[in-house]
Amino acid sequence: MSTVTLERLTKVYANGVVAVADLDLRVDDGEFVVIVGPSGCGKTTALRMVAGLEEITSGTLRFGDRVVNDVSPRERDVAMVFQNYALYPHLSVHQNIGFSLGNRKVPKPERDAKVREAAAVLGLTEMLDRKPRQLSGGQRQRVAMGRAIVREPSVFLMDEPLSNLDAKLRVQMRSEVLRVHRKIGAAALYVTHDQTEAMTMGDRVAVLRDGVLQQVSGPRELYETPTNVFVATFIGSPSMNLYEASLEGSTDASGDATVVLGSQRLALPAEVLKQRPQLAAFLGRGLIVGIRPEHLSDPAFSPVPPEAGHSLTADVDYVEVLGSEQLVHFTIDARRVREESELREQPGTAAEQGEIVAASVSEGVARVDPRSAIRAHGRAVLGVDTERLHFFDPDTGDAISSSGAATAAVLPGASGAAPAPGTSEPSGAGASASSG
Amino acid sequence: MNAVTVIRSGRPVEQAAPPLPPAEPQRRGRRRRSRADETEDIPVAYYGLRRGTVAGITACCVVFAIFTLIPIVWIIINSTKTQANLFETFGFWFAAPIVLGRNFSLLFQNVDGYGTYFQWFANTALYAILGGCGATALAALAGYGFARFSFRGSKVLFYFVIAALLVPVTAITLPLYLTYAKIGLINSIWGMILPSMVSPVGVYLMKVFVEVSVPRELIDAARLDGASELRIFFRLALPLMVPGLMTVLLLSIVGVWNNYFLPLIIFSQNQLYPLTVGLGLWSQRAQNSGNAELFPLVVIGGLVTIIPLIALFLVLQRYWRSGLLLGSIAN
Numbered sequence: 001m002s003t004v005t006l007e008r009l010t011k012v013y014a015n016g017v018v019a020v021a022d023l024d025l026r027v028d029d030g031e032f033v034v035i036v037g038p039s040g041c042g043k044t045t046a047l048r049m050v051a052g053l054e055e056i057t058s059g060t061l062r063f064g065d066r067v068v069n070d071v072s073p074r075e076r077d078v079a080m081v082f083q084n085y086a087l088y089p090h091l092s093v094h095q096n097i098g099f100s101l102g103n104r105k106v107p108k109p110e111r112d113a114k115v116r117e118a119a120a121v122l123g124l125t126e127m128l129d130r131k132p133r134q135l136s137g138g139q140r141q142r143v144a145m146g147r148a149i150v151r152e153p154s155v156f157l158m159d160e161p162l163s164n165l166d167a168k169l170r171v172q173m174r175s176e177v178l179r180v181h182r183k184i185g186a187a188a189l190y191v192t193h194d195q196t197e198a199m200t201m202g203d204r205v206a207v208l209r210d211g212v213l214q215q216v217s218g219p220r221e222l223y224e225t226p227t228n229v230f231v232a233t234f235i236g237s238p239s240m241n242l243y244e245a246s247l248e249g250s251t252d253a254s255g256d257a258t259v260v261l262g263s264q265r266l267a268l269p270a271e272v273l274k275q276r277p278q279l280a281a282f283l284g285r286g287l288i289v290g291i292r293p294e295h296l297s298d299p300a301f302s303p304v305p306p307e308a309g310h311s312l313t314a315d316v317d318y319v320e321v322l323g324s325e326q327l328v329h330f331t332i333d334a335r336r337v338r339e340e341s342e343l344r345e346q347p348g349t350a351a352e353q354g355e356i357v358a359a360s361v362s363e364g365v366a367r368v369d370p371r372s373a374i375r376a377h378g379r380a381v382l383g384v385d386t387e388r389l390h391f392f393d394p395d396t397g398d399a400i401s402s403s404g405a406a407t408a409a410v411l412p413g414a415s416g417a418a419p420a421p422g423t424s425e426p427s428g429a430g431a432s433a434s435s436g
Numbered sequence: 437m438n439a440v441t442v443i444r445s446g447r448p449v450e451q452a453a454p455p456l457p458p459a460e461p462q463r464r465g466r467r468r469r470s471r472a473d474e475t476e477d478i479p480v481a482y483y484g485l486r487r488g489t490v491a492g493i494t495a496c497c498v499v500f501a502i503f504t505l506i507p508i509v510w511i512i513i514n515s516t517k518t519q520a521n522l523f524e525t526f527g528f529w530f531a532a533p534i535v536l537g538r539n540f541s542l543l544f545q546n547v548d549g550y551g552t553y554f555q556w557f558a559n560t561a562l563y564a565i566l567g568g569c570g571a572t573a574l575a576a577l578a579g580y581g582f583a584r585f586s587f588r589g590s591k592v593l594f595y596f597v598i599a600a601l602l603v604p605v606t607a608i609t610l611p612l613y614l615t616y617a618k619i620g621l622i623n624s625i626w627g628m629i630l631p632s633m634v635s636p637v638g639v640y641l642m643k644v645f646v647e648v649s650v651p652r653e654l655i656d657a658a659r660l661d662g663a664s665e666l667r668i669f670f671r672l673a674l675p676l677m678v679p680g681l682m683t684v685l686l687l688s689i690v691g692v693w694n695n696y697f698l699p700l701i702i703f704s705q706n707q708l709y710p711l712t713v714g715l716g717l718w719s720q721r722a723q724n725s726g727n728a729e730l731f732p733l734v735v736i737g738g739l740v741t742i743i744p745l746i747a748l749f750l751v752l753q754r755y756w757r758s759g760l761l762l763g764s765i766a767n
Contacts, residue, residue: 053656088654
């Protein structure tokens, strides 16, 4: 049992490709940290460096106080669940799970007892004599888990362990993995490309992009205060609507400001400006405004009709009826920002952007009440929760936040006893968020 | 797992333990075979070829098959003939008297005073088994090493293997002879066995085979599980390499079994000869030294020589099966 500390961990391949750059991350004993990012972002490389399967180019890796950079994988006391299970095909389930114990010369009776215990935890008792090929996908996944937990490792690594399961089983196995993790209590590092998996499983979530850490925080904080455009779009489904806009209004603190979004205007209450003093610097300039789909609503279902400046009129393209909600896909005449990379490619001056904004039309998604009568090919008024708008600097893609400190990383929850998502305390320790 | 009650279309359905996939190996085997048949049996009409093309290709194959089988048919037919009939009757049909049994027994008798055929046969078997097994073991180790370890110079070394692949054994035989003369390996069985144990083709085949059949993840998993490299090789990699090993074993044994030039120049003692050199000797004596009674023995000796190889092929065939990795790696 130990804390895993990654300090400026870097991996540069022989061909010069930087897979992971200066990764700072800490996983406490008993904590479940998820590394999430699009494919090819270096998350698996990071995990393999922790496992010892990939050489560390620079940086320090510590288990507890011990630097393990040069410790061979078989001496690191690390268990790993592979994306494709990597079961030993000609060994039975019992032998698969007990393989590591055999390597450590654990006496047979004790080995058998431990294997049976692990199998019981995973519901594999009846399968112990089977070969992997006689198991279903979910059962194979369990064997892979069993192989990892039977040794009571100090560090538990998982590389997209659920990605080969069908959707339903995946949801089921999520809670299973967490249950097993709670039972063994080791520091767990879990890699996935699925933001839903990251949000639902992680005590904390680290968002990686092109090998660079973007943000580490609890799932709720990640969702509510993304540090930059990339995190904002990557976390949440459907993802945040991002538009290029400009901010107009009085500079004195009492006055309201207006967000100009294409031909429409959104009133920004004075409190919002007060909460985020940095916004004042963008008065009269362009910025990126982000609206989560759930902060757009059908006014027919709000108790009071939206005031002027708290709604958008949009052309509805189509409506997805999901039963519990409806997703309204609409277009408005503001330029949409999809990703940081897209943003970077554009010329930066406000005047140019203004022209583009005026000319272009772009789509968005709103999550509205399932009883909403909004239908496709019409025009709809959508209420906007203007207090929950997100703002980003168009030059850097960073969030324009209340203060610089809020974007810093957070410490893990107080103890290993599964802290509720989002309750972790902000602190300067551990990882630092960086711009893209 | 406990029994769970599942509500299905309003009616409770009792569901016992989770449904188990059938486990009896026989049934599985049969089903797998039938599925394989289904995938293989694509009607010719669906190949997208013209009818004439298919017929043409088939005809070519038939001609080639006949061409390949003719010598074997000839040797089977003529091994039943007497010395006189060997020269006087039509080569591709039987002629009375059928003396296969007599020829066969003569082969193992002291036909030319030494009782040598049996000795040669044993020699050949010894060289082939030692050389073949040695070549297979070395190829397994080297191939696994090349495929799954990257060490300094591994690429250059592998290029050397490829280069060696291009050099025919015949070409290195003379240099070998000169070396042997210096270190005293002339007329030593090791002079025959040692070069037979080095098989560049085997190393190459094993490298390629390991690359596709022993996944890196499996080795990684075993390392994390604390297994030593030797244990990984013997316990995990080797069972997965069996089909490849059998291929290399067969190729090397056949190679040694049929090797003529190397034993011809390094052995000068009759009791060390393998079958190839021995039969060559008989053949020469039959033609040049007036020992015409040796002709039928050369023929049946040739037939007996190829029988063990056919048997070996049939025995090893059962190891060429796919699906060893089934269940290990999810696509």
